[in-house]
Amino acid sequence: MxxxxxxxxxxxxxxxxxxxxxxxxxxxxxxxxxxxxxxxxxxxxxxxxxxxxxxxxxxxxxxxxxxxxxxAQLHRISSQLVIRDIHEEVAERGHVHTTRILEVTEEKAGPAVAESLGLRKGARVFHTILVHMENGVPIQYEDRYVNPAAAPDYLNTDFTQTSPTLHLLQHAPLTEASYSIEACLPNEVEARELGIRRGEPCLVMMRRTVSGAHAASVARLVYPGARYSIAGQFQA
Amino acid sequence: MxxxxxxxxxxxxxxxxxxxxxxxxxxxxxxxxxxxxxxxxxxxxxxxxxxxxxxxxxxxxxxxxxxxxxxAQLHRISSQLVIRDIHEEVAERGHVHTTRILEVTEEKAGPAVAESLGLRKGARVFHTILVHMENGVPIQYEDRYVNPAAAPDYLNTDFTQTSPTLHLLQHAPLTEASYSIEACLPNEVEARELGIRRGEPCLVMMRRTVSGAHAASVARLVYPGARYSIAGQFQA
DNA sequence: CAGTGGTCTAGACCACCGA
DNA sequence: CGGTGGTCTAGACCACTGG
Incomplete structure:
Protein backbone atom coordinates (compact mmCIF):
# COMPACT_ATOMS: atom_id res chain seq x y z
CA MET A 1 0.00 0.00 0.00
CA ALA A 72 -10.93 29.37 4.83
CA GLN A 73 -11.22 33.05 4.14
CA LEU A 74 -7.74 33.58 2.82
CA HIS A 75 -6.90 36.43 5.10
CA ARG A 76 -4.07 35.37 7.15
CA ILE A 77 -1.38 34.71 4.69
CA SER A 78 1.66 35.02 6.78
CA SER A 79 5.37 35.12 6.50
CA GLN A 80 8.14 34.24 8.79
CA LEU A 81 10.30 36.82 10.37
CA VAL A 82 13.24 34.90 11.67
CA ILE A 83 15.85 35.93 14.18
CA ARG A 84 19.10 35.24 12.45
CA ASP A 85 22.71 35.80 13.14
CA ILE A 86 23.81 38.75 11.05
CA HIS A 87 27.15 37.14 10.33
CA GLU A 88 25.40 34.17 8.78
CA GLU A 89 23.11 36.45 6.85
CA VAL A 90 25.95 38.42 5.32
CA ALA A 91 27.98 35.32 4.61
CA GLU A 92 25.01 33.85 2.79
CA ARG A 93 25.08 36.77 0.41
CA GLY A 94 28.70 35.86 -0.32
CA HIS A 95 29.96 38.97 1.41
CA VAL A 96 32.42 39.59 4.20
CA HIS A 97 31.14 40.41 7.63
CA THR A 98 33.28 42.37 10.05
CA THR A 99 32.59 44.01 13.37
CA ARG A 100 33.76 47.21 14.97
CA ILE A 101 33.61 47.15 18.74
CA LEU A 102 32.63 50.39 20.40
CA GLU A 103 31.86 49.28 23.90
CA VAL A 104 31.93 46.12 26.00
CA THR A 105 31.17 46.89 29.62
CA GLU A 106 29.36 45.96 32.76
CA GLU A 107 27.00 48.62 34.03
CA LYS A 108 24.25 49.28 36.49
CA ALA A 109 20.88 49.03 34.84
CA GLY A 110 18.94 52.22 34.36
CA PRO A 111 15.22 52.10 34.98
CA ALA A 112 14.21 51.34 31.39
CA VAL A 113 16.74 48.56 30.92
CA ALA A 114 16.01 47.08 34.34
CA GLU A 115 12.33 46.97 33.55
CA SER A 116 12.87 45.32 30.17
CA LEU A 117 15.13 42.67 31.60
CA GLY A 118 13.03 42.10 34.68
CA LEU A 119 15.80 43.16 37.05
CA ARG A 120 16.00 45.62 39.91
CA LYS A 121 17.14 49.09 39.05
CA GLY A 122 20.88 49.28 39.51
CA ALA A 123 21.42 45.56 38.97
CA ARG A 124 24.49 44.58 37.00
CA VAL A 125 23.96 44.18 33.28
CA PHE A 126 26.23 43.67 30.32
CA HIS A 127 26.29 46.32 27.67
CA THR A 128 27.77 46.10 24.20
CA ILE A 129 27.75 48.48 21.29
CA LEU A 130 28.95 47.16 17.96
CA VAL A 131 28.83 48.16 14.34
CA HIS A 132 28.36 45.39 11.80
CA MET A 133 29.82 45.88 8.36
CA GLU A 134 29.17 44.12 5.10
CA ASN A 135 32.20 44.33 2.83
CA GLY A 136 33.43 47.16 4.97
CA VAL A 137 30.21 49.17 4.76
CA PRO A 138 28.34 49.69 8.03
CA ILE A 139 24.91 48.10 7.91
CA GLN A 140 23.88 47.74 11.53
CA TYR A 141 24.48 49.63 14.75
CA GLU A 142 23.78 47.26 17.60
CA ASP A 143 23.24 48.56 21.12
CA ARG A 144 22.50 45.66 23.41
CA TYR A 145 21.94 44.96 27.08
CA VAL A 146 22.24 41.41 28.32
CA ASN A 147 21.00 39.79 31.50
CA PRO A 148 24.03 38.17 33.20
CA ALA A 149 21.84 35.39 34.51
CA ALA A 150 21.03 34.29 30.98
CA ALA A 151 24.55 34.46 29.54
CA PRO A 152 27.21 34.74 32.25
CA ASP A 153 30.07 34.43 29.76
CA TYR A 154 28.80 37.14 27.49
CA LEU A 155 31.57 39.66 28.11
CA ASN A 156 34.31 37.11 27.46
CA THR A 157 33.17 36.60 23.91
CA ASP A 158 35.40 37.76 21.09
CA PHE A 159 32.82 39.79 19.25
CA THR A 160 35.01 40.07 16.18
CA GLN A 161 34.54 36.32 15.81
CA THR A 162 31.15 35.62 17.33
CA SER A 163 28.24 38.01 17.09
CA PRO A 164 26.16 38.70 20.19
CA THR A 165 23.17 37.09 18.53
CA LEU A 166 25.09 33.91 17.89
CA HIS A 167 26.49 33.80 21.40
CA LEU A 168 23.04 34.23 22.84
CA LEU A 169 21.48 31.67 20.52
CA GLN A 170 24.11 29.18 21.58
CA HIS A 171 24.13 29.87 25.30
CA ALA A 172 20.60 30.97 25.97
CA PRO A 173 18.29 29.19 23.54
CA LEU A 174 15.45 31.58 23.11
CA THR A 175 11.92 30.67 23.81
CA GLU A 176 10.19 33.91 23.14
CA ALA A 177 10.81 37.32 21.68
CA SER A 178 9.06 40.48 20.77
CA TYR A 179 10.05 43.25 18.46
CA SER A 180 8.95 46.50 17.03
CA ILE A 181 10.13 48.19 13.89
CA GLU A 182 10.08 51.91 13.39
CA ALA A 183 11.54 54.53 11.12
CA CYS A 184 13.75 56.98 12.96
CA LEU A 185 16.48 59.46 12.37
CA PRO A 186 19.79 58.40 13.85
CA ASN A 187 21.29 60.28 16.74
CA GLU A 188 24.68 61.87 16.34
CA VAL A 189 26.70 58.85 17.43
CA GLU A 190 24.72 56.42 15.32
CA ALA A 191 25.01 58.62 12.26
CA ARG A 192 28.75 58.98 12.69
CA GLU A 193 29.35 55.28 13.23
CA LEU A 194 27.12 54.25 10.34
CA GLY A 195 28.70 56.87 8.11
CA ILE A 196 25.47 58.58 7.19
CA ARG A 197 24.02 62.05 7.56
CA ARG A 198 21.79 62.91 10.50
CA GLY A 199 18.87 63.43 8.17
CA GLU A 200 19.03 60.00 6.60
CA PRO A 201 16.23 57.77 7.80
CA CYS A 202 16.93 54.45 9.47
CA LEU A 203 15.01 51.31 10.29
CA VAL A 204 15.16 50.74 14.00
CA MET A 205 14.30 47.40 15.46
CA MET A 206 13.84 47.05 19.17
CA ARG A 207 14.01 43.46 20.18
CA ARG A 208 13.58 41.74 23.48
CA THR A 209 14.38 38.08 23.86
CA VAL A 210 13.45 35.63 26.56
CA SER A 211 15.25 32.40 27.34
CA GLY A 212 13.39 30.09 29.64
CA ALA A 213 12.77 31.92 32.90
CA HIS A 214 14.98 34.91 32.17
CA ALA A 215 14.59 37.91 29.95
CA ALA A 216 17.85 37.47 28.10
CA SER A 217 18.53 40.66 26.27
CA VAL A 218 17.18 43.88 24.86
CA ALA A 219 18.69 45.32 21.74
CA ARG A 220 18.30 48.40 19.62
CA LEU A 221 19.31 47.64 16.06
CA VAL A 222 19.72 50.59 13.72
CA TYR A 223 19.88 49.99 9.97
CA PRO A 224 20.64 52.72 7.49
CA GLY A 225 17.49 52.96 5.41
CA ALA A 226 19.23 53.29 2.14
CA ARG A 227 21.27 50.13 2.60
CA TYR A 228 18.93 47.72 4.23
CA SER A 229 15.43 46.48 3.85
CA ILE A 230 13.47 43.74 5.48
CA ALA A 231 12.01 41.54 2.84
CA GLY A 232 9.89 38.47 2.94
CA GLN A 233 7.47 36.17 1.26
CA PHE A 234 4.03 35.13 2.21
CA GLN A 235 2.84 31.68 1.35
CA ALA A 236 -0.63 30.31 1.74
CA MET B 1 -10.17 6.80 27.98
CA ALA B 72 16.09 21.41 18.13
CA GLN B 73 18.63 24.17 18.07
CA LEU B 74 16.32 26.97 19.00
CA HIS B 75 17.40 29.23 16.20
CA ARG B 76 14.49 29.83 14.02
CA ILE B 77 12.02 31.36 16.32
CA SER B 78 9.68 33.08 13.98
CA SER B 79 6.76 35.38 14.01
CA GLN B 80 3.88 35.89 11.74
CA LEU B 81 3.52 38.96 9.66
CA VAL B 82 -0.06 39.02 8.57
CA ILE B 83 -1.70 40.98 5.82
CA ARG B 84 -4.61 42.66 7.48
CA ASP B 85 -7.21 45.12 6.49
CA ILE B 86 -6.23 48.46 7.99
CA HIS B 87 -9.82 49.28 8.78
CA GLU B 88 -10.09 46.19 10.92
CA GLU B 89 -6.78 46.95 12.56
CA VAL B 90 -7.81 50.44 13.57
CA ALA B 91 -11.24 49.31 14.67
CA GLU B 92 -9.63 46.70 16.88
CA ARG B 93 -7.83 49.44 18.74
CA GLY B 94 -11.21 50.97 19.39
CA HIS B 95 -10.50 53.90 17.11
CA VAL B 96 -12.27 55.37 14.14
CA HIS B 97 -10.95 54.68 10.67
CA THR B 98 -11.65 57.10 7.86
CA THR B 99 -10.31 57.41 4.35
CA ARG B 100 -9.45 60.36 2.17
CA ILE B 101 -9.58 59.57 -1.54
CA LEU B 102 -6.96 61.27 -3.65
CA GLU B 103 -7.21 59.35 -6.87
CA VAL B 104 -9.28 56.55 -8.41
CA THR B 105 -8.41 56.09 -12.04
CA GLU B 106 -7.70 53.75 -14.87
CA GLU B 107 -4.30 54.22 -16.46
CA LYS B 108 -1.85 52.68 -18.86
CA ALA B 109 0.80 50.76 -17.01
CA GLY B 110 4.27 52.21 -16.99
CA PRO B 111 7.16 49.81 -17.37
CA ALA B 112 7.74 49.21 -13.66
CA VAL B 113 4.09 48.59 -12.85
CA ALA B 114 3.59 46.42 -15.93
CA GLU B 115 6.52 44.29 -14.93
CA SER B 116 5.32 43.88 -11.36
CA LEU B 117 1.84 42.89 -12.42
CA GLY B 118 2.99 40.67 -15.27
CA LEU B 119 1.26 42.76 -17.91
CA ARG B 120 2.38 44.32 -21.17
CA LYS B 121 3.60 47.88 -20.98
CA GLY B 122 0.67 50.17 -21.66
CA ALA B 123 -1.94 47.66 -20.51
CA ARG B 124 -4.86 49.07 -18.55
CA VAL B 125 -4.44 49.07 -14.81
CA PHE B 126 -6.41 50.52 -11.93
CA HIS B 127 -4.72 53.09 -9.79
CA THR B 128 -5.85 54.37 -6.40
CA ILE B 129 -4.25 56.71 -3.95
CA LEU B 130 -5.79 56.96 -0.50
CA VAL B 131 -4.90 58.28 2.89
CA HIS B 132 -6.03 56.26 5.89
CA MET B 133 -6.68 58.08 9.11
CA GLU B 134 -7.01 56.89 12.66
CA ASN B 135 -9.20 59.22 14.70
CA GLY B 136 -8.63 61.82 12.04
CA VAL B 137 -4.84 61.52 12.09
CA PRO B 138 -3.22 60.26 8.87
CA ILE B 139 -1.40 57.01 9.44
CA GLN B 140 -1.00 55.49 6.00
CA TYR B 141 -0.56 56.80 2.48
CA GLU B 142 -1.56 54.02 0.11
CA ASP B 143 -0.57 54.15 -3.54
CA ARG B 144 -1.83 51.02 -5.27
CA TYR B 145 -2.00 49.54 -8.75
CA VAL B 146 -4.42 46.69 -9.37
CA ASN B 147 -4.57 44.14 -12.14
CA PRO B 148 -8.06 44.39 -13.70
CA ALA B 149 -8.04 40.67 -14.40
CA ALA B 150 -7.84 39.93 -10.69
CA ALA B 151 -10.48 42.40 -9.52
CA PRO B 152 -12.61 43.74 -12.38
CA ASP B 153 -14.93 45.62 -10.03
CA TYR B 154 -12.17 47.38 -8.18
CA LEU B 155 -12.95 50.89 -9.36
CA ASN B 156 -16.62 50.63 -8.44
CA THR B 157 -15.79 50.16 -4.80
CA ASP B 158 -16.73 52.87 -2.35
CA PHE B 159 -13.35 53.25 -0.73
CA THR B 160 -14.76 55.28 2.11
CA GLN B 161 -16.60 52.12 3.14
CA THR B 162 -14.37 49.29 1.94
CA SER B 163 -10.62 49.48 1.94
CA PRO B 164 -8.69 48.28 -1.11
CA THR B 165 -7.15 45.51 0.94
CA LEU B 166 -10.54 44.26 2.02
CA HIS B 167 -11.96 44.41 -1.51
CA LEU B 168 -9.00 42.45 -2.79
CA LEU B 169 -9.13 39.90 0.02
CA GLN B 170 -12.79 39.32 -0.75
CA HIS B 171 -12.61 39.24 -4.53
CA ALA B 172 -9.16 37.88 -5.18
CA PRO B 173 -8.24 35.54 -2.34
CA LEU B 174 -4.51 35.80 -2.19
CA THR B 175 -2.25 32.86 -2.54
CA GLU B 176 1.11 34.50 -2.38
CA ALA B 177 2.70 37.80 -1.54
CA SER B 178 6.05 39.42 -1.09
CA TYR B 179 7.03 42.57 0.67
CA SER B 180 9.92 44.73 1.60
CA ILE B 181 10.14 47.28 4.34
CA GLU B 182 12.43 50.26 4.22
CA ALA B 183 12.95 53.56 5.93
CA CYS B 184 12.52 56.50 3.58
CA LEU B 185 11.84 60.18 3.57
CA PRO B 186 8.47 61.05 2.13
CA ASN B 187 8.21 62.95 -1.13
CA GLU B 188 6.46 66.27 -1.17
CA VAL B 189 2.98 64.91 -1.84
CA GLU B 190 3.25 62.17 0.75
CA ALA B 191 4.50 64.60 3.38
CA ARG B 192 1.69 67.00 2.68
CA GLU B 193 -1.02 64.37 2.76
CA LEU B 194 0.33 62.74 5.89
CA GLY B 195 0.73 66.09 7.54
CA ILE B 196 4.39 65.70 8.34
CA ARG B 197 7.61 67.48 7.47
CA ARG B 198 9.73 66.33 4.56
CA GLY B 199 12.54 65.41 6.91
CA GLU B 200 10.46 63.09 9.03
CA PRO B 201 11.30 59.46 8.37
CA CYS B 202 8.67 56.99 7.26
CA LEU B 203 8.31 53.26 7.10
CA VAL B 204 7.63 52.26 3.53
CA MET B 205 6.25 48.86 2.71
CA MET B 206 6.20 47.70 -0.88
CA ARG B 207 3.87 44.82 -1.26
CA ARG B 208 3.01 42.63 -4.20
CA THR B 209 0.17 40.16 -4.01
CA VAL B 210 -0.69 37.21 -6.18
CA SER B 211 -4.09 35.61 -6.48
CA GLY B 212 -4.11 32.30 -8.27
CA ALA B 213 -2.72 32.81 -11.74
CA HIS B 214 -2.69 36.62 -11.66
CA ALA B 215 -0.47 39.12 -9.98
CA ALA B 216 -3.23 41.03 -8.26
CA SER B 217 -1.78 44.26 -7.03
CA VAL B 218 1.30 46.23 -6.11
CA ALA B 219 1.13 48.78 -3.37
CA ARG B 220 3.38 51.33 -1.78
CA LEU B 221 2.34 51.94 1.80
CA VAL B 222 3.89 54.89 3.58
CA TYR B 223 3.64 55.14 7.37
CA PRO B 224 4.80 58.17 9.31
CA GLY B 225 7.59 56.82 11.48
CA ALA B 226 6.59 58.69 14.56
CA ARG B 227 3.03 57.36 14.52
CA TYR B 228 3.37 53.80 13.47
CA SER B 229 5.47 50.80 14.23
CA ILE B 230 5.31 47.23 13.17
CA ALA B 231 5.32 45.03 16.20
CA GLY B 232 5.19 41.36 16.74
CA GLN B 233 5.88 38.38 18.87
CA PHE B 234 8.01 35.38 18.31
CA GLN B 235 6.93 32.11 19.79
CA ALA B 236 8.86 28.91 19.88
C1' DC C 1 -31.66 12.28 14.25
C1' DA C 2 -27.70 11.54 10.89
C1' DG C 3 -23.47 13.46 9.66
C1' DT C 4 -19.45 15.66 11.02
C1' DG C 5 -15.00 16.14 13.11
C1' DG C 6 -11.86 14.94 17.61
C1' DT C 7 -9.62 11.48 19.58
C1' DC C 8 -7.79 6.99 20.49
C1' DT C 9 -6.21 2.03 19.92
C1' DA C 10 -3.65 -2.17 18.57
C1' DG C 11 -1.90 -3.79 15.40
C1' DA C 12 1.02 -3.61 10.82
C1' DC C 13 4.85 -2.93 7.12
C1' DC C 14 8.44 -0.15 5.73
C1' DA C 15 12.93 2.71 5.41
C1' DC C 16 16.48 4.28 7.78
C1' DC C 17 20.33 4.67 11.23
C1' DG C 18 23.90 3.27 14.16
C1' DA C 19 26.41 -0.22 16.36
C1' DC D 1 20.93 -6.37 13.83
C1' DG D 2 17.59 -3.74 17.00
C1' DG D 3 15.61 0.63 17.62
C1' DT D 4 13.86 4.53 15.50
C1' DG D 5 10.50 7.20 13.01
C1' DG D 6 6.98 7.31 8.67
C1' DT D 7 2.94 5.65 7.30
C1' DC D 8 -1.34 3.19 7.19
C1' DT D 9 -5.60 0.53 8.63
C1' DA D 10 -10.10 -0.81 10.65
C1' DG D 11 -12.29 -0.28 13.99
C1' DA D 12 -14.11 2.52 18.18
C1' DC D 13 -16.42 6.18 21.35
C1' DC D 14 -17.35 10.80 21.84
C1' DA D 15 -19.16 15.80 21.23
C1' DC D 16 -20.95 18.76 18.39
C1' DT D 17 -23.95 20.71 14.56
C1' DG D 18 -27.72 20.96 11.72
C1' DG D 19 -32.26 20.10 10.22
Missing part, protein backbone atom coordinates in the same frame (compact mmCIF):
# COMPACT_ATOMS: atom_id res chain seq x y z
CA UNK A 2 2.54 2.53 1.14
CA UNK A 3 5.10 1.74 -1.50
CA UNK A 4 4.13 5.05 -3.08
CA UNK A 5 6.84 7.61 -2.86
CA UNK A 6 4.25 10.23 -2.00
CA UNK A 7 2.28 9.43 1.15
CA UNK A 8 -1.46 9.16 0.74
CA UNK A 9 -2.22 12.03 3.07
CA UNK A 10 0.10 14.25 1.04
CA UNK A 11 -1.74 13.32 -2.13
CA UNK A 12 -5.01 14.26 -0.53
CA UNK A 13 -3.57 17.53 0.69
CA UNK A 14 -2.23 18.33 -2.76
CA UNK A 15 -5.56 17.52 -4.34
CA UNK A 16 -7.48 19.77 -1.99
CA UNK A 17 -4.90 22.52 -2.28
CA UNK A 18 -5.18 22.42 -6.03
CA UNK A 19 -8.93 22.82 -6.02
CA UNK A 20 -8.61 25.82 -3.75
CA UNK A 21 -5.77 27.42 -5.67
CA UNK A 22 -7.56 27.01 -8.98
CA UNK A 23 -10.65 28.57 -7.53
CA UNK A 24 -12.86 25.50 -7.98
CA UNK A 25 -13.69 25.87 -4.32
CA UNK A 26 -14.04 29.38 -3.02
CA UNK A 27 -13.73 30.63 0.53
CA UNK A 28 -16.66 29.32 2.53
CA UNK A 29 -17.31 26.38 0.23
CA UNK A 30 -17.39 22.96 1.85
CA UNK A 31 -14.47 20.59 1.42
CA UNK A 32 -15.26 16.88 1.07
CA UNK A 33 -15.72 15.26 4.44
CA UNK A 34 -13.37 12.68 5.87
CA UNK A 35 -15.69 9.85 4.94
CA UNK A 36 -16.06 11.20 1.41
CA UNK A 37 -12.28 11.26 1.07
CA UNK A 38 -12.08 7.71 2.46
CA UNK A 39 -14.18 6.42 -0.39
CA UNK A 40 -12.73 8.61 -3.07
CA UNK A 41 -9.12 7.78 -2.31
CA UNK A 42 -9.62 4.35 -0.77
CA UNK A 43 -7.93 5.37 2.44
CA UNK A 44 -8.76 5.01 6.09
CA UNK A 45 -10.36 7.74 8.06
CA UNK A 46 -7.22 8.48 10.08
CA UNK A 47 -5.42 9.27 6.87
CA UNK A 48 -8.13 11.56 5.59
CA UNK A 49 -8.24 13.15 8.99
CA UNK A 50 -4.54 13.82 8.98
CA UNK A 51 -4.69 15.48 5.58
CA UNK A 52 -7.51 17.81 6.55
CA UNK A 53 -6.08 18.48 9.99
CA UNK A 54 -2.76 19.55 8.53
CA UNK A 55 -4.46 21.79 5.99
CA UNK A 56 -6.37 23.36 8.85
CA UNK A 57 -3.10 23.92 10.72
CA UNK A 58 -1.76 25.69 7.66
CA UNK A 59 -4.84 27.85 7.67
CA UNK A 60 -6.11 26.77 4.28
CA UNK A 61 -9.33 25.30 5.61
CA UNK A 62 -11.49 25.71 8.67
CA UNK A 63 -12.91 22.77 10.56
CA UNK A 64 -15.86 22.84 12.90
CA UNK A 65 -16.92 19.73 14.70
CA UNK A 66 -20.38 18.69 13.73
CA UNK A 67 -20.49 21.14 10.87
CA UNK A 68 -17.74 20.26 8.47
CA UNK A 69 -14.62 21.48 6.72
CA UNK A 70 -14.74 24.64 4.66
CA UNK A 71 -12.31 26.64 2.59
CA UNK B 2 -10.74 10.05 26.18
CA UNK B 3 -13.06 11.52 28.75
CA UNK B 4 -10.18 13.82 29.71
CA UNK B 5 -10.77 17.41 28.80
CA UNK B 6 -7.19 17.65 27.61
CA UNK B 7 -6.34 15.18 24.85
CA UNK B 8 -3.54 12.76 25.56
CA UNK B 9 -1.35 14.01 22.76
CA UNK B 10 -1.63 17.54 24.13
CA UNK B 11 -0.57 16.34 27.53
CA UNK B 12 2.48 14.70 26.02
CA UNK B 13 3.29 17.85 24.06
CA UNK B 14 2.98 19.99 27.15
CA UNK B 15 5.19 17.62 29.10
CA UNK B 16 7.92 17.67 26.49
CA UNK B 17 7.64 21.42 26.03
CA UNK B 18 8.04 21.94 29.73
CA UNK B 19 11.22 19.91 29.92
CA UNK B 20 12.66 21.91 27.07
CA UNK B 21 11.57 25.28 28.41
CA UNK B 22 12.94 24.53 31.85
CA UNK B 23 16.22 23.51 30.33
CA UNK B 24 16.08 19.92 31.58
CA UNK B 25 16.70 18.92 27.99
CA UNK B 26 19.07 21.10 26.03
CA UNK B 27 19.33 21.52 22.30
CA UNK B 28 20.70 18.32 20.81
CA UNK B 29 19.54 16.16 23.70
CA UNK B 30 17.39 13.17 22.83
CA UNK B 31 13.66 13.25 23.51
CA UNK B 32 12.01 10.03 24.69
CA UNK B 33 11.13 7.82 21.74
CA UNK B 34 7.61 7.04 20.71
CA UNK B 35 7.72 3.64 22.36
CA UNK B 36 9.08 5.17 25.56
CA UNK B 37 6.20 7.60 25.59
CA UNK B 38 3.76 4.77 24.95
CA UNK B 39 4.80 3.07 28.13
CA UNK B 40 5.19 6.16 30.21
CA UNK B 41 1.81 7.61 29.37
CA UNK B 42 -0.01 4.38 28.61
CA UNK B 43 -0.94 5.54 25.15
CA UNK B 44 -0.78 3.99 21.71
CA UNK B 45 2.03 4.71 19.33
CA UNK B 46 -0.13 6.78 16.99
CA UNK B 47 -0.82 9.16 19.84
CA UNK B 48 2.82 9.48 20.83
CA UNK B 49 3.64 9.93 17.18
CA UNK B 50 1.17 12.73 16.79
CA UNK B 51 2.55 14.59 19.78
CA UNK B 52 6.14 14.41 18.56
CA UNK B 53 5.18 15.10 14.95
CA UNK B 54 3.36 18.27 15.92
CA UNK B 55 6.25 19.42 18.08
CA UNK B 56 8.50 18.86 15.10
CA UNK B 57 6.18 20.92 12.92
CA UNK B 58 6.44 23.72 15.45
CA UNK B 59 10.19 23.46 15.24
CA UNK B 60 10.74 22.52 18.85
CA UNK B 61 12.26 19.15 18.08
CA UNK B 62 13.99 17.51 15.16
CA UNK B 63 13.15 14.02 14.04
CA UNK B 64 15.35 11.78 11.95
CA UNK B 65 14.13 8.41 10.89
CA UNK B 66 16.26 5.66 12.31
CA UNK B 67 18.06 8.04 14.60
CA UNK B 68 15.53 9.56 16.93
CA UNK B 69 13.96 12.75 18.15
CA UNK B 70 16.14 15.50 19.54
CA UNK B 71 15.62 18.95 20.97
Missing amino acids: QKDVVPAYEQVKAWVRQHIARGDWKPGDPVPSESALMEQFGISRMTANRALRELAAEGLVTRVQGSGTKV | QKDVVPAYEQVKAWVRQHIARGDWKPGDPVPSESALMEQFGISRMTANRALRELAAEGLVTRVQGSGTKV
